[in-house]
Amino acid sequence: MDDALTQRYFEEVAVGDEFEEWQQPTSPHVAAFTAISGALAGDGRFHDHAAARAAGLEKAIVPGPMSASMLTRLVTDWMGPLGRVLSLDVSYRRPAYHDDRLRCVALVTDVNGDGDYEGTGEGAVHLDVTMESERGDKPVQGTAIVVMPRRG
């Protein structure tokens, strides 16, 4: 992935800019993620279609923190190594299922003009972040705030 190596600068960002990444979390991806966390690994809804249906879900789902991490990755890949994530605030609105093809999309909603983030010389950028499934659902919606370096 060369994208994360490319540095983007604050001056190149404008309100309305949009960028995306596609993700398709498979059952092995979910298992690898939940293995990091004991509690998630023990929850059948994340691994087993029958357990998910018993809990009122259509089939096995992707854990919320994993979806959040996909959206974080979308943003960090776009920014480049000198950018920093300050915050990510997401709502899990509908389930994302194993093997769903998920479009992670971000939209720049505000740039802080001449602002100088806490005297660092960086500029703050506000983003709306959304995960969309091919069925037309938006399983995750939220916002992110990042700071990016300036050129020169």
Place this chain on the structure above:
Amino acid sequence: MPDPLSENTTYLDLHVHSADGSDDAGGTVEGYLKWITARRAHGLRIDGFVVTEHRRFDPDRDYSALAARYGAIVLRGVEVETDIGHVLVFGVTPEFLSRFDLTSISLPSEEVFRAAWETGGVAVGAHAGRPRIGCVEHVDERGVTLEGVHVLEALNGGSNDYENGRAFDLADARGLRAVGGSDAHFVSALGGCLTRFDRAIHTVDDLVAALRDPAAAYTPIYLEDTAEGVEPRPRPSGTPVLQPFSSGQGTLGGDVIEYDRSVVGREVLVGSFEVTRELIASFCQALDERNPLYTDEAFAAQGPHGGIIAPPGIIQAVRMGPAPNPGVKFGSSTMMAGQLHEYYLPVRPGDTIEGFAQVREVYEKTGRSGRMVFVVRRTRFANQHGEDVAALQTTSVHREMRPVGEAE
């Protein structure tokens, strides 16, 4: 820029949530206003919006000066929760507020519609086609009469085409008027659906007068269709292309929820873990993450942190010990409803991270799966130097869920 104050047509988004008053919204009023400016620059028409927070109306708030700076109108209403789903109320008066506890999640709908009308306002059935929280399903399943209902929000930006189509079908069948609202919780959703009024709307009184007037001309419209020369999209169909999945969950009212209030606001140490290169590698593998800041020693050594750091999401993936538990006595299932991650300092291999958690809040509302009780917990993460490196606020939701395929 079109000046709404001089026009005889007004495009208003009637349904918007903001971070000022809605627990699940990320958009700020000023953020929405900046977005309006950006949309106008693309030739789209939006004159303003109505802030309709969930279950809450603060009589002292006033956005008019802020709105004027952006050449827009920002009015206020409220979205309450009733036994036939959510309801938008415009023209909220002290008398209306004195009649109801807005935080209740099962207000009597007939009384809400009647009280809004009697106190000089108007109530509108919100996202009418949405399961549980829209009125269509209550009409279909329980034969609700819609006594005193004049207007439905048939075009809602948070509903899918099928749900909106069902709402239009009901409005047509019952001779009700239709309006549009985005139901925006985030900036970029603002105005996605809105209402065109063929008159000037400057104030809440203007808005209420239009909605109460059977002869007033207004219509729901998609934002893209406000551009000059665009042929409006046909209204969505209430016939599903694919049968949408619904396991028919949940009810809307019930007894007061019991929980242990003594745990709220008390911070406790819930555990610690060491950040290792192996942990970072497994996290990156699960996400196909190949950012060299996390994976490539040689690259990272030249980078801003002088060595490998952990990806931002890693802390919230690692579970600590059990968080303080308010022991909510409701529901058969717990899911995560939302997360706020805050990042202060980089986390490196070799760091030992301690988590300190507390319960912030317990509250309830209704959604597509019926009644829901929310528990908000916040965990602060500190490194071995005593520095806060990150925080995680998690909102979990308790719901009553039946197995799929089991009858109601």
